[in-house]
Amino acid sequence: MCGIVGYIGPKEAVSVLVDGLEKLEYRGYDSAGVAIPGEENLEILKKVGKLAVLKDQLNGEEHCANVGIGHTRWATHGRPSDTNAHPHTDCTGQFAVVHNGIIENYLSLREWLESEGHVFRSQTDTEVLPHLIEHFYNGDLLEAVLVSVSKLVGSYAMAVVSSKEPDKLVAVRQDSPLVVGLGEGEYFLASDIPALLKHTRFTYILNDGEVAVLEKGGVKVMDLDRKEIRKSIFEVKWAAEQAEKGGYDHFMLKEIHEQPKALRDTLSGRIEADNSRVNLEEVTITPEEIKGLKKIFITACGTAYHAGLVGKYIIEKLVRLPVEVDIASEFRYRQPIIEPGTLVVIISQSGETADTLAALREAKRQGARIVAVTNVVGSSVAREADDVIYTWAGPEIAVASTKAYTTQLVSMYLLALHLAGLRGTLAPEKISELLAEMKTLDEKTQEILNDSQVIRDFAREIANSDDLFYLGRGLDYSVAMEGSLKLKEISYIHAEAYAAGELKHGTLALIEEDTPVVALVTQETLFEKMVSNIQEVNARGAAVLTLAMEGLKEVEKVSRKVVYIPRTYEVLAPILTVVPLQLLAYHTAVARNCDVDKPRNLAKSVTVE
Numbered sequence: 353m354c355g356i357v358g359y360i361g362p363k364e365a366v367s368v369l370v371d372g373l374e375k376l377e378y379r380g381y382d383s384a385g386v387a388i389p390g391e392e393n394l395e396i397l398k399k400v401g402k403l404a405v406l407k408d409q410l411n412g413e414e415h416c417a418n419v420g421i422g423h424t425r426w427a428t429h430g431r432p433s434d435t436n437a438h439p440h441t442d443c444t445g446q447f448a449v450v451h452n453g454i455i456e457n458y459l460s461l462r463e464w465l466e467s468e469g470h471v472f473r474s475q476t477d478t479e480v481l482p483h484l485i486e487h488f489y490n491g492d493l494l495e496a497v498l499v500s501v502s503k504l505v506g507s508y509a510m511a512v513v514s515s516k517e518p519d520k521l522v523a524v525r526q527d528s529p530l531v532v533g534l535g536e537g538e539y540f541l542a543s544d545i546p547a548l549l550k551h552t553r554f555t556y557i558l559n560d561g562e563v564a565v566l567e568k569g570g571v572k573v574m575d576l577d578r579k580e581i582r583k584s585i586f587e588v589k590w591a592a593e594q595a596e597k598g599g600y601d602h603f604m605l606k607e608i609h610e611q612p613k614a615l616r617d618t619l620s621g622r623i624e625a626d627n628s629r630v631n632l633e634e635v636t637i638t639p640e641e642i643k644g645l646k647k648i649f650i651t652a653c654g655t656a657y658h659a660g661l662v663g664k665y666i667i668e669k670l671v672r673l674p675v676e677v678d679i680a681s682e683f684r685y686r687q688p689i690i691e692p693g694t695l696v697v698i699i700s701q702s703g704e705t706a707d708t709l710a711a712l713r714e715a716k717r718q719g720a721r722i723v724a725v726t727n728v729v730g731s732s733v734a735r736e737a738d739d740v741i742y743t744w745a746g747p748e749i750a751v752a753s754t755k756a757y758t759t760q761l762v763s764m765y766l767l768a769l770h771l772a773g774l775r776g777t778l779a780p781e782k783i784s785e786l787l788a789e790m791k792t793l794d795e796k797t798q799e800i801l802n803d804s805q806v807i808r809d810f811a812r813e814i815a816n817s818d819d820l821f822y823l824g825r826g827l828d829y830s831v832a833m834e835g836s837l838k839l840k841e842i843s844y845i846h847a848e849a850y851a852a853g854e855l856k857h858g859t860l861a862l863i864e865e866d867t868p869v870v871a872l873v874t875q876e877t878l879f880e881k882m883v884s885n886i887q888e889v890n891a892r893g894a895a896v897l898t899l900a901m902e903g904l905k906e907v908e909k910v911s912r913k914v915v916y917i918p919r920t921y922e923v924l925a926p927i928l929t930v931v932p933l934q935l936l937a938y939h940t941a942v943a944r945n946c947d948v949d950k951p952r953n954l955a956k957s958v959t960v961e
Contacts, residue, residue, distance in 0.1 A: 529544065874922060
């Protein structure tokens with residue numbers, strides 16, 4: 353969601369802060385600002401709109417400060433405006449705070465502070481923070497921050513700067529990510545690693561309840577009782593260039609084309625050379641515990657939830673265990689029944705999704721074993737789970753997730769085949785066949801990427817449409833839901849996915865002349881039923897694009913356009929089928945002149961409930 357940066361060192365701070373904020377633009381935001389020490393009080397520069405607006409204001413002005421904090425805000429409390437933009441200050445202008453998260457008890461705190469004479473300017477929850485620090489300041493900035501934090505209920509990652517102690521930054525993390533960058537004689541703060549990579553690959557990843565004090569002489573990390581913590585340095589392995597566009601027009605297109613490599617990386621070392629079994633050393637559940645499993649829950653949000661739907665299908669098919677899939681924001685509020693023998697699989701690209709973390713914690717509270725599937729080493733989900741399957745997708749910058757989804761699928765297949773092998777629910781030769789085929793999926797994905805002209809043509813045809821429908825059965829229906837989400841979130845066309853068997857139960861009423869319909873036909877056991885469903889929408893004048901398994905030529909008789917995916921096992925088809933759907937969403941959004949990488953109202957990592 354929002355982005356935080358901070359800097360202390362020999363360089364001119366504003367340029368470092370703005371550069372860091374540019375690297376966080378992908379997270380989604382509606383205003384930006386920085387705070388640096390001035391000659392007397394703090395100097396605050398903030399503007400509603402894109403970062404370019406703030407940069408225009410900064411151009412031509414000389415800023416000598418070597419310390420500062422910056423922020424890109426995505427509005428929650430109070431509409432986007434200059435006043436509501438971060439950083440926020442106290443009454444005196446001597447304390448400034450940037451903050452990600454939500455202060456749930458801000459109204460009661462605000463009322464109390466106002467009764468003490470504090471004057472508020474914004475409608476934000478964040479503004480209580482600098483006023484609290486002002487109220488409790490008695491010559492020690494760190495102590496004032498710690499006392500203030502003790503009054504808070506909610507989630508936060510915050511950074512504080514003060515003209516009272518201009519050579520110091522104080523940062524605190526609770527439920528929202530925060531990283532400290534370790535340079536040579538300079539130190540950085542950021543809510544995500546891309547903001548740091550130009551300067552350093554060495555970091556401290558703060559945990560909940562940890563405080564970092566950055567000074568020119570070094571960094572100290574401590575708990576809320578000021579007890580110092582010895583942190584291990586986390587070295588970022590991927591290069592800064594991986595967070596750049598690399599010649600592509602958009603990050604999303606680059607990340608779609610990175611999927612063959614992401615698939616190879618996620619499979620690397622996890623399949624025995626002879627394809628005899630899955631090698632998931634990171635999953636430490638014993639064979640006896642696996643044999644004793646009675647049920648699996650999968651919980652996630654958005655695209656990760658759709659990966660979970662595919663996971664449900666393949667685990668039930670291959671492992672013969674009942675699986676429930678929950679949207680994470682609903683999971684803990686429905687009072688789930690978690691009994692002994694239950695495994696809970698948590699899926700999150702960032703590992704910081706607030707609702708998914710809440711679901712994880714509820715499952716742990718009830719005694720469940722947790723396996724996490726995430727892309728970010730050291731993330732909250734990774735730290736709190738019992739076992740972690742990392743998706744080696746590399747950095748994903750575009751808000752619309754692509755390579756994270758396909759690598760999540762691969763991880764679910766690996767987990768399913770791992771469980772099936774140990775439970776004896778799938779013959780060893782069948783496991784070997786599927787694993788051997790998984791190794792070919794990178795090349796088959798590349799085939800799809802090399803020949804996407806039909807998708808481009810159809811995208812231009814539907815660019816002015818108001819509605820679009822996706823149809824599928826079985827695994828195809830799960831993938832159709834992800835295709836629908838992709839189109840909605842970046843092209844702003846209303847799109848819905850339906851189980852094709854539901855057409856007669858209401859959906860047909862929405863089909864008119866030239867209504868675009870995307871039909872997924874990769875499950876040969878359901879082929880005849882899907883052809884009948886396509887005929888039903890054809891009879892109402894629909895314009896049908898069919899994605900079919902190679903060799904199913906009969907679909908050409910009932911479709912306006914057909915895209916074939918390379919032949920593979922039906923159960924593995926989702927990994928390939930989703931790629932044309934990603935390309936369709938991308939090219940449609942481009943045809944509509946949408947901001948592909950930063951769709952309106954959305955953020956990359958949703959760190960508040």
